[in-house]
Amino acid sequence: MKNEAQQKIVTITLNPALDHTVHIPRFQTGAVNRVQQQRIDPGGKGINVAKVVRALGYPVAVTGFLGLDNSKVFNEYFHRQAIDNFFVEVTGAARVNIKIVDDHSGQVTEINFPGLTSTGADLAQLTGVIRRLAGERQWFVISGSLPQGLADTVYRQLIEILKEQGVKVLLDSSGLALREGIKAMPDAIKPNLEELGQLMGKSLEKESEITKAIAELLDGGIKQVVVTLGSQGAIIADKEQTLRVRPPTVIAKSTVGAGDALVAGFVVGQTQGLSLADCARLGTAAATASVIQPGTQAGSMKEVARLLCQVDIS
16 A cells, blocks of 8 residues: 555646636626625636645645745745645746636636746756655656746656656646657546647547547547536546536636636546546536536535536436
8 A cells, every 4th residue: 555655746836827706797898897795816727726636635736836925925826735845946936827607607717818938947956856856756647738948848858757757647738838748648637628639630529529539639649538518518538438417506706717727637537546436426417516616716625525426427
């Protein structure tokens, strides 16, 4: 049996953010809008994954780049949440992403800034940290966009390093970073429907088209593919089975970070040796628990447990 250190999940976030969520009923472009309520949460996709892993009661470590100008907010948060912090601090400030939530329509408008600029020296330092962490961890989650200054091949390089160390990797990115990263054969990927379409070079509308695209990725050597479909759930597959997963119906307060919560629950299930269906169920329950929270907060383990039996899998 693996000890706790080996079971730890590590998330890598190269372009973190402070998520500034504002609630504006009946939000209108080109008009004066008044904020009803607001909150600021440390974020970035890998950090959001770590929040949920921790909320599920499992140990997690985080690494990537933090900007020196506003790293204190992140460092204090990791300390409060008992998240092991191995971030490399670099010149500059992490971006501030604005999430405008219209509670009347249920729509979320996101304004994402470009973020940090990283150098080759920064990447070399981070690579050393990742090599050390790979010696005692089981799963790595690489999530999000790349900071300015780094090549599109960075995720591919990191995955190759991690695979040499014998750890498992889930990649959740988009565009060229995802396309290049897949070449290193991560164990799992989590594109949304639009990102999957970009990979295939065409729009995917029918479920048969989605499952065919997933099959191509599995035939290419990816072991597990998780395609998120927003409020419609997900299609999750490996070489043996393809699962259509539908979440319970809830009133969402914020859908930002739902995909990250699904990744967190899915990978926690993987570290526990659960079946693909049970990993899908845990991930979907975690995602559902997150969308009924304001901002990018994680749902509680109690809430996740309540939702587990309401997830439909066929």
